[in-house]
Amino acid sequence: MERRLAAIVCADVAGYSRMMGSDEAGTHAAFKAHRSAIHPIILNHGGRVVKNTGDGFLLEFPSIVGAVEAAIAMQTLMAERNHHLPAERAMQFRLGIHMGDVIADEDEVFGDDVNIAVRLEAVASPGGFAISAKAYREASKHLTALLVDAGNHRFKNIKDPIGVWTWMPEGAPALAPELREASALSQQYRTAIVGVLPFANLSDAQDEYFSDGLTEDLIHALSLQSFYRVLSRNSTFAFKGKNTSTRLIAREIDATYLIQGSVRRAGAKIRVTAELVAPETGEQLWTGRYDRDIGELFAMQDEITTNLSAAIATEIVRAEASAPARLSTDVTAWDRFLKGLSHYYRQTKEDLATAVDLFREAISLDPKLSIAHAYLATIQIQSIQFGWVKGTREMWAEAMALAETSVRLDPRSSFAFSILSWAHAMEAHYEAAMDAAKRAVALNPYDNGARGVLGICHFVIGEHREAIELFSMAAQRDNSDPRYQWAALNAFSHYLLGQYDATLSWAREQLYINPNHMQALAIRAAALAQLGRDDEAGEAVGVLMRNYPTLNVDRHLRNFHWKRPEDLAHYREGLLNAGVPLSKLTLVQSDIKRAAES
16 A cells, blocks of 8 residues: 555536436436546546446546646536536536545555545535635646635534635536525534425325425525524425435435425315434434414415424434534534533533533634524523522623624524523613514524514513513424523513413423423412412422522522513512512521521
């Protein structure tokens, strides 16, 4: 075996499996003809064919300039050959180009640099190529062709993020539609790739438009999230009606997760089922079913889309957070963030403290990682509300600074604006909070978290019925996202309307999720006191004080900046009637009194 510096070009045919499924013999013959046509170009630029694969080939060149010039010439020739063909018969190559040290064994080449070329091919647009930043720097001084900077990417089994540049023939888009992002979150931090397969229509052919429309709406709704990438309609509709396994589909389009479902219509009712799967393992991560009266068709379609996107988006983030750690000694910002996220989802005091450290480490490694700032701000606010840390002026100031930084770094993130709104609401900046919440909803109308935070804005200014409507909607569509505490918020809104039975129901719901939730324990005690259930209120206060022995009314209310004084007075009354100590001084006097009587 020998080592040598080489330029590697990897090629495959976009949609080859689909083409083989419709015309196996014709597709194979066309591929061989195209391969023969471009072979002289490879030789003219000093290249050689290392090996042919079923739908592509691997090339080696002694010069990166020769490799790029050959790639441009090959794709230009292929565009000419495809020009007069029907779209379904046009065969387009995707090329990945990289250079580096390779291991040569007989006629084959191996090594990480070969693997990088293979990964680059997967992100190239059909008819174009993707080249690593390393290779581009070497070749660019000798090229006249215009290439486009596509940012950093993180690839499977490749330790470090790779800078990518792309080329397409003149007049074609510079980057495949599925790789254009709705968010400014860098490509290297969007490791999950999601494909939405066409929902199967189990009714008459005339209902096909509804299942297709629902699929397209779901693709759009999920693409507004900033945590992962969603493949375009063209990538997945090619498999419509094909009996292809999800594993093969995922490999064809390089998807980490697939969503599939069906639509069945019976009279005036429609049933939609959907599931989220990890195709490599076959694991079903989530499944849902929605039965609806047809009524206003588009309104119903929008409601189902919102429900689906809310549930699926949360499960994808949860799956990424719980994925096994990458075996590497290299520490990256994204590694630290994902590990922090896994602790955050456990929702214990100790895990949140660990998550804080990991998010801080992620930010120190990459100060531009917007999402880490947003989650760190979230934990700061929640830790104060849970009673796990003291809400100091410094902590509130840091939470606000983190939220503002997150928005500045990613001004298209609905989540970032939601957290900024939440921070403003907690600090009594009512107009700023409402403006940020409305911006979050406008950026992603399908983000239930954003709508729930809009409810927080209504809540803090005393518009409790509007808040209840938004909290209930968010809880109904997605009550498993730990970033938000819809049940506790609903309990407070009902309490301030004097609806104490509803308060107890929502508090109970929150305590199922987090038995030590300070605000849920406190509002439960206050509601029981307002109902005159004094013994139960006393027991509730006992549980509250055992969990938070230093709690008192004055300290507790210091973190509540509600606009209406009567709301604060109402809550204060309930706490005192339940038996929560008024202040630290009250606790000391009570201890002295008990000691004197004993």
